[in-house]
Amino acid sequence: MPKTFDRHGARFQYPENWAIEEEASDEGWTINLQSPATAFMTITYYANVEEPEPLLEEALNTLREIYKELESEEVQDSIAKSPATGFDINFITLDVTSSCWIRGLQVMNGSLIIFCQCADREMSRNGLVMKAICTSLNLDD
Helix, strand or coil: CEEEEEECCEEEEEECCCEEEEEEECCEEEEEEECCCCCEEEEEEEECCCCCHHHHHHHHHHHHHHCCCCEEEEEEEEECCEEEEEEEEEEEECCEEEEEEEEEEEECCEEEEEEEEEEHHHHHHHHHHHHHHHHHCEECC
């Protein structure tokens, strides 16, 4: 049975066996979701940041510093009925291939950044779960 998160003007469903934590800051808030395996997801709201693109580039550059042979592709998407931009990313760590995706969208009075990652061996299950969480996301205007 899925659980529902409903705070900070964001609502979404997530599996009951996933751990969830939230943090508030002066700049906004962050919601961390962790699967029972290695998959995880972070949703961060940045107040008063009108353009998400610099945040997306910063995240990609940080990953490039860690994973030297990272492959990325720029993508256009739709999340919470809003246009989203971002990157699909693949890399290898400890002989395990992993994938992640980063999406950013403009929201009222700020930007929302969504980061999802899991080992490729989990993609058929947890990758679909993270996509379902994104699909269920609704934001207050």
